[in-house]
Amino acid sequence: MSRRPLYEKLLSLHKQNRSSFHTPGHKYGTFFPAEMMLLDFTELPETDALFEANGVILSAEQKLSELYSTAASCISAGGCSLAIQAMLRTAKDRGGKLLCARNAHRSAVNAMALLDIQPVWLYPKGSSHYTGRIQPEDIAAAFREHPDITACYLTSPSYYGEMCDIGAIARICHNHDAILLVDNAHGSHLAFMEQNCHPIALGADMTACSLHKTMPVLTGGAVLNIRTPGLAQHAKAYMSLFASTSPSYLIMSSIDLCVDYMLYNGGKADYLRCEYTVAALKKLAADRGVPQAEGLCDPLRLTLNTAACGIAGEDKQQSFFDDFKIDCEFCDGENAVLICTPFNREKDFQRLRSAILQLQPADKPYAPFPALSAPPCVMSLREAVLSPFETVPVHQAAGRIAADTVCPCPPGVPLIMPGEKITSAAAALLSRRNITSLHVVAGHK
Ligand SMILES: Cc1ncc(COP(=O)(O)O)c(C=O)c1O
Missing domain, CATH: 3.90.1150.150 (Aspartate Aminotransferase, domain 1)
Known part of the structure; x- marks a missing residue:
């Protein structure tokens, strides 16, 4: 070796x-200057501190805010996952229920488990388990059924590029005094398209944006964008709850270079x-x-x-x-x-x-993967994730309770949520997706 x-x-x-x-x-091109590798600094009096920023990091964040026209923009060197955790902590603050699209990334599901949020799931209509989008009328119906919803969490765009009608959904949420939080991991560039279709421009209150996915930023570089000023006050504290105390200055300064390129270059x-x-x-x-x-x-x-x-x-x-x-x-x-x-x-x-x-439609149609119907939920996310667990092969999983998100990654969208009972149809789909074993709650058969 x-x-x-x-x-x-x-x-x-x-x-x-x-x-x-x-x-x-x-x-992997030449966007970053070669001398950048010399700049792996840490927090010094001159280099500011990410979660108590009042110097150069604050200035870099103000530039980000100018780029995305936000009330505040907070840098993350811990990927979009950290921004997602902060958004969900914000939702927790509001009490009431969280409405969440079921095609959420597993980072959101793990954060909900840690924060003890049990969402109301909303299933996107689509051809397979991960594709499809939530429609405004689905959101309106959810508010009628659960008038105590105070926050709505959507993934848009999806891994497959499908975008929700964020403008219409934001209006519905705001009419019910609820906030709209968008996992925009895949859409940091949407503000720079011919039609600005970034969720912040369309009315979302907060977005988590994985800059590194579609912009020239080092892996791990992301931003929590905040449109609604009242939500900015605790954002840094909520991020630091989940973050490393040693954020990478290489990642953070790559964001600075990206913003300079977008604003002036x-x-x-x-x-x-x-x-x-x-x-x-x-x-x-x-x-x-x-x-x-x-x-x-x-x-x-x-x-x-x-x-x-x-x-x-x-x-x-x-x-x-x-x-x-x-x-x-x-x-x-x-x-x-x-x-x-x-x-x-x-x-x-x-x-x-x-x-x-070289591509052209085949004469013979293929059989698409079936969409799973909602599996029965028998335990909260938190209880399932914090329970003792055992690992079982998929062919022995039917009837057991998932102790973890079960998902092929990418796209990281759980086929089974923690706390759900695994049906035989679900076990068959997992095998088809090349998942061979999974964590189940120990002692529950
Ligand atoms: C939809 C979605 N949300 C969140 C994440 C997490 O982003 P990050 O890897 O930047 O933490 C991903 C990662 O692929 C994702 O696809």
């Missing part, structure tokens, strides 16, 4: 010169150009009859249903894209998800064009 197994693997991947259509958004024009490039790729796929994510969608996300073109199953999808030296963000067996940014080279887009030109 190599003496530096991780480092050398990364180096060898780098040398393969493949086309990255996955995170991070900077695509042509970033907005580059993102617009990228939008047109991806629109042309989407049109090329549509002209060839390749099914894609439908409806209101992230302009920079390409989701191609290769299964409908006879390329079904993760292995087959991987090998199809391997032929073009393309790395997808995610192949789920049916859809290939590709993240495009201005940091993809012309060569990358050329490879993608060539791949799309």
